[in-house]
Amino acid sequence: MSKNISIILAVIIIVGTGYFVLGGSSSNTNGNQIVVSENNNEIKDGVQYVNITARGGYTPRTSIAKAGIPTKLVMKTNGTYDCSAALAIRSIGYRQMLPPNGETIIDVGTLKAGDVIQGVCAMGMYSFVVKFG
Ligand SMILES: [Cu+2]
Incomplete structure (x- = not known):
């Protein structure tokens, strides 16, 4: 039971971090490269x-x-x-x-x-x- 919750939390953290990193890097790219x-x-x-x-x-x-x-x-x-x-x-x-x-x-x-x-x-x-x- 607690193992399942740990796995769910890990997935949420990984997905959340990935979303944040991708979102952050794409907005930086837009900000710096408006040619x-x-x-x-x-x-x-x-x-x-x-x-x-x-x-x-x-x-x-x-x-x-x-x-x-x-x-x-x-x-x-x-x-x-x-x-x-x-x-x-x-x-x-x-x-x-x-x-x-x-x-x-x-x-x-x-x-x-x-x-x-x-x-x-x-x-x-x-x-x-x-x-x-
Ligand atoms: Cu001038």
Whole structure:
């Protein structure tokens, strides 16, 4: 009887530890390796919004978006006092200082498959791209 309980407890501990380890390692991987994101855009009322965070660079560095639909970038800042706030998107003639906190919406128009929008900071140190396909 007590042997059975010991076995059950051992199984619970092993399964529980495995779940914790796997869950922990996969969330760490996501946190450290956001290079390309396909989950940072959303379509509302026929407009595609691509969410990019500016702070010590741009996240994600590469975004994938849909071609053939009016698109706006949503530049999010949160305590952004570095030069990633000084944003230029040359292909649309955009050059602005983003506020240290908030969201800045930039209309980039409707792009074709294969088009790429590139944003760079004032010094050309940080950049991001949005690829349309
Ligand atoms: Cu810079």
